[in-house]
Amino acid sequence: MTQEYTRAYWENLLAGLKPEGRHFIDGAHRPSASGATFTRTRPMDGKPGAELARGGGADVDAAVAAARAVFESGIWRKKEPREKKKNMLKWADLIRQHGEELAMLETLDVGKPIMASLNVDVRLAADGIQYYGEMIDKLYDEIAPTGPNARALVRKVPLGVVGAITPWNYPLIIDAWKLGPAIAAGNSVVLKPAEQSSLSAIKLAELAIEAGLPAGVFNVVTGYGEEAGKPLALHMDVDMIAFTGSTEVGKLIMGYAAQSNVKRVALELGGKSPLVVFEDADLDAAASAAAWGCFYNSGETCHASTRLIVQRSVQEALIEKIQAVTRREITLGHPLDPSAQIGALIEEDHMKKVLSMIAAGEKEGGRRVFGAERVMDETGGYYVSPGVFVDVTNDMKLARQEVFGPVLAAIPFETEEEALRIANDTVYGLAGAVFTRDMDRAHRFSEAIHAGTVWINTYDMSSFATPFGGFKQSGFGRDRSAHAIDKYCDYKTIWQQFGSA
Ligand code: NAP
Numbered sequence: 110m111t112q113e114y115t116r117a118y119w120e121n122l123l124a125g126l127k128p129e130g131r132h133f134i135d136g137a138h139r140p141s142a143s144g145a146t147f148t149r150t151r152p153m154d155g156k157p158g159a160e161l162a163r164g165g166g167a168d169v170d171a172a173v174a175a176a177r178a179v180f181e182s183g184i185w186r187k188k189e190p191r192e193k194k195k196n197m198l199k200w201a202d203l204i205r206q207h208g209e210e211l212a213m214l215e216t217l218d219v220g221k222p223i224m225a226s227l228n229v230d231v232r233l234a235a236d237g238i239q240y241y242g243e244m245i246d247k248l249y250d251e252i253a254p255t256g257p258n259a260r261a262l263v264r265k266v267p268l269g270v271v272g273a274i275t276p277w278n279y280p281l282i283i284d285a286w287k288l289g290p291a292i293a294a295g296n297s298v299v300l301k302p303a304e305q306s307s308l309s310a311i312k313l314a315e316l317a318i319e320a321g322l323p324a325g326v327f328n329v330v331t332g333y334g335e336e337a338g339k340p341l342a343l344h345m346d347v348d349m350i351a352f353t354g355s356t357e358v359g360k361l362i363m364g365y366a367a368q369s370n371v372k373r374v375a376l377e378l379g380g381k382s383p384l385v386v387f388e389d390a391d392l393d394a395a396a397s398a399a400a401w402g403c404f405y406n407s408g409e410t411c412h413a414s415t416r417l418i419v420q421r422s423v424q425e426a427l428i429e430k431i432q433a434v435t436r437r438e439i440t441l442g443h444p445l446d447p448s449a450q451i452g453a454l455i456e457e458d459h460m461k462k463v464l465s466m467i468a469a470g471e472k473e474g475g476r477r478v479f480g481a482e483r484v485m486d487e488t489g490g491y492y493v494s495p496g497v498f499v500d501v502t503n504d505m506k507l508a509r510q511e512v513f514g515p516v517l518a519a520i521p522f523e524t525e526e527e528a529l530r531i532a533n534d535t536v537y538g539l540a541g542a543v544f545t546r547d548m549d550r551a552h553r554f555s556e557a558i559h560a561g562t563v564w565i566n567t568y569d570m571s572s573f574a575t576p577f578g579g580f581k582q583s584g585f586g587r588d589r590s591a592h593a594i595d596k597y598c599d600y601k602t603i604w605q606q607f608g609s610a
Pocket of ligand 1 (some may be wrong): 217274275276277278279283301302303304305332333334335337339342351354355356357358359361377378379380410411412511531539578583584
């Protein structure tokens with residue numbers, strides 16, 4: 110029988126939940142070596158949430174030592190590929206079986222609607238682990254072309270210990286994007302989740318052990334970036350940092366790698382993605398894409414379509430349609446209400462930053478058409494309604510900086526050249542989209558937008574089969590697809606001579 114989800118059902122589940130907040134190192138929960146803890150505040154109502162271990166250098170050392178030991182032992186990396194595959198597929202199944210609990214942990218931590226946590230975040234995390242699990246026994250090495258008496262094997266080998274540092278906006282999904290390919294390739298991982306969103310990571314680690322992954326293959330150290338992330342990124346025995354977060358911290362990570370052991374880094378960073386609408390476009394489709402592209406997850410999305418670059422002749426009609434879609438479909442509500450499509454922002458400070466960006470937009474000459482204001486403050490939580498600004502120019506803060514809230518900035522244009530110039534006039538290059546019925550223009554324009562992903566007449570289509578990541582200051586290295594496996598491997602050439610030359 111399918112479960113009928115009501116607010117009471119979720120409230121009941123929450124009442125019985127006792128989240129685990131200790132690190133997960135070498136297959137077991139552990140408090141911090143210092144004994145320090147911190148308390149997470151719940152974005153849905155501002156009340157105290159889980160208590161978590163506040164990790165530091167000693168905890169990172171312990172986790173890296175466990176990860177190194179299991180890597181050197183070879184019990185995971187040298188395991189029969191189809192057996193490793195079974196473990197990964199079981200892990201994916203366990204994630205699905207514990208879906209409601211994982212969804213609740215995610216919603217508790219980050220304030221996103223419970224049904225989105227369940228139907229999107231948990232589902233995609235399980236699918237990600239499954240995708241890379243299925244790949245394990247389909248990976249081949251190469252034999253290079255050589256002369257007749259020699260053989261050169263080009264082996265793809267795991268790096269060793271991977272440090273993963275992740276953000277709070279899609280914790281389960283982004284963790285799975287790192288864990289799936291890194292572990293499938295044979296590495297061990299030490300994950301430092303964002304301090305706001307550690308609960309689902311700890312649960313993932315418990316489930317990995319239940320699925321038969323050896324202790325030490327996947328460790329979690331919770332805590333603050335400066336205290337736990339920095340020692341991980343500076344660690345002399347970590348071979349790579351796979352980072353997702355802001356461009357500002359991404360630059361620090363590159364510096365830590367250079368200051369320590371020249372470990373490799375992969376960076377998935379910020380964005381300010383353009384969605385360009387020409388006057389010949391299907392305006393209903395464009396309005397739906399623009400609204401959902403910008404407001405989904407309350408705008409806390411790296412590739413959110415925050416800059417709507419619209420041909421002036423259709424701007425007014427398009428904004429009216431965006432407003433209608435937002436009112437009709439994008440219900441803001443309490444995260445435990447199954448009808449809510451968007452919920453709370455991550456924390457009070459972040460809400461204040463979003464509100465200050467909105468105020469700056471008005472001060473700089475932008476005009477607020479609807480929304481973009483604090484709502485539901487009686488709950489004690491951090492809610493901002495989705496809203497649109499017009500009369501924005503591309504030099505305003507709203508167009509240049511990540512707001513990471515549900516605010517869409519509309520920038521008008523007259524010609525295709527002008528639209529392209531505005532679209533590419535950003536330090537970021539994560540994603541972009543073009544809406545037009547002219548297919549020549551669609552292809553010309555999609556080639557010319559400087560971004561890792563470009564959509565034509567749609568937004569946010571994605572699949573594990575396609576790489577995801579940025580150009581320019583949106584970073585380098587790709588999550589998802591088979592290319593992500595390469596990121597966690599190195600090439601090793603083995604020459605053999607036989608017979609006489
Ligand atoms: P953030 O502030 O850069 O933090 C990301 C991670 O880095 C967190 O775990 C954080 O820990 C840690 N950190 C902070 N300072 C550190 C330091 N000095 N050394 C090592 N680690 C450190 O980003 P966020 O606010 O969590 O996430 C939002 C950002 O992520 C946005 O810019 C968004 O565009 C980007 N993002 C990009 C993608 C993508 O795929 N390109 C996807 C999602 C998000 P603490 O939080 O505990 O300090």
